[in-house]
Amino acid sequence: MSTTTPTARPAATTPPRATFFHPTVARLTYRALLGRRRALILFALPALLVIIAAAVRALSGADDATASGILGGFALATMVPLIGVIAGTGAIGPEIDDGSVVYLLSKPVSRQTIIFTKLLVAIGVTVVFSAVPVLIAGFVLNGNSQQIAVAYAVAAAVASLAYSALFLFFGTISRHAVVFGLVYALVWESFVGSLVPGARTLSIQQWALAVGQRVGAEGALSSSVQLPLAIGLLVAVTVVATWYAGHRLKSLTLAGEE
């Protein structure tokens, strides 16, 4: 065994600079995300979407209404938020749960940098596993007629941003982040949203649809929210959730095992 003596270092009061990306944090995050068992859902759901699209196309041919039904009803309403929950909460929740986050936090790396990086990874994973398959499924269903495939893919990508930020934030505040995420995505957005029209105003899915509506042909997509309000709310949720997640991480306490 060999050791060396301690060397002089910068003063302990100079705070580390906050940056938007740390490659090591990113590597640890995506390897953890894609290495877990629940990552199987990341692969299974998009595969299911493309298989359904291919089957529908083969059985009933290209049809815009059917394409919209599948991309809006299944992909954007169920698949995108589910993948957002897995990627967003999975980017930080399990590390906090099992305590391994200590190895990240006991470093001279700004906590905001850690959150930004994890958010970028979560967004990347959500976009790859939701927006890209939506685009492929859209082309399979109706060959992008009325820009439906591109419009829904853009909506999915936009939703990925907000879902990732929101669910990453959930991951920093609760051990039950996945449950909260599922309740928001499936109960609030899908169920309550379908019964109470007002609830749709507070729905990432509707905000994303408002952006997609702009991309698609006239009347191809519809949203309950106007575009300016949708963009404002998307930005607000993403920024506030990210900032607060960083704030939570800065004050994260680890209770002992005793």
Add this chain to the structure above:
Amino acid sequence: MTTLTIDHVSRWFGNVVAVNDITMTIAPGVTGLLGPNGAGKSTLINMMGGFLAPSNGTVTLDGATIWRNESIYRHIGIVPEREAMYDFLTGREFVLANAELHGLGRTEAARALATVEMEYAQDRKISTYSKGMRQRVKMASALVHDPSVLLLDEPFNGMDPRQRMQLMELLRRMGDQGRTVLFSSHILEEVEQLASHIEVVVAGRHAASGDFRKIRRLMTDRPHRYLVRSDNDRALAGALIADPSTAGIEVDLAEGALRVQAVDFGRFTALLPRIARDHGIRLLTVSPSDESLESVFSYLVAA
């Protein structure tokens, strides 16, 4: 940066007081934080490592506040008690990641792995490691940036005797080099073998502080109680009470045993077998009846 100062620190969780108005200074060298399970050792270490805010008081490293100060980790290395690591990485990848987070690279990671003699298994996944191997890789990750302060929470838990000896030697050397090494343990012998300075914590309070001889004396000079069974209890009792090392003996008829209170621990432990042999008495049971750590520690608190 080498001196940790804990100044009138308390920490409570709801109604439970985990650490109660503790003041201590941890200077360079090896310090053992000794106390029974649940005494507040981990709470203290978490506060020293910046993972818990004190409810009251301050925890500083050479005057710099530790809580919410990420730059402090340039000087502190932490070996947590919890097992969880990035199990999907190999030992080398894990230590390298820790090095990169410090702005360092492969050279430092390789050096840290060499320090803990883990090069032979560095390309295996951490999930395949034994407890001792995990502990050593955790050490490597804490040493990678050559910190002047090292905090270890129950580092010897689950290690076999050989691994324990190796780690002790490493920590001793770190202390000799002028680093501040603080480790917690609930086992007196562990602390005694390694630490030049001991801080004892019992039920959230600072019970004793000093070098191990002082603490040892406090622990061994207290009255010891033994439960002794033999094939001739009364003859044994008569012979024992004649010696000044024994302060009192009770014949416990219900138990069929003697309850002996010894005041001179060293003398009594030598005397008992000799008397038994000289009087032809066969000893059937000799068991300390108050040797639990808790009773030793509560004696210390009272002292």
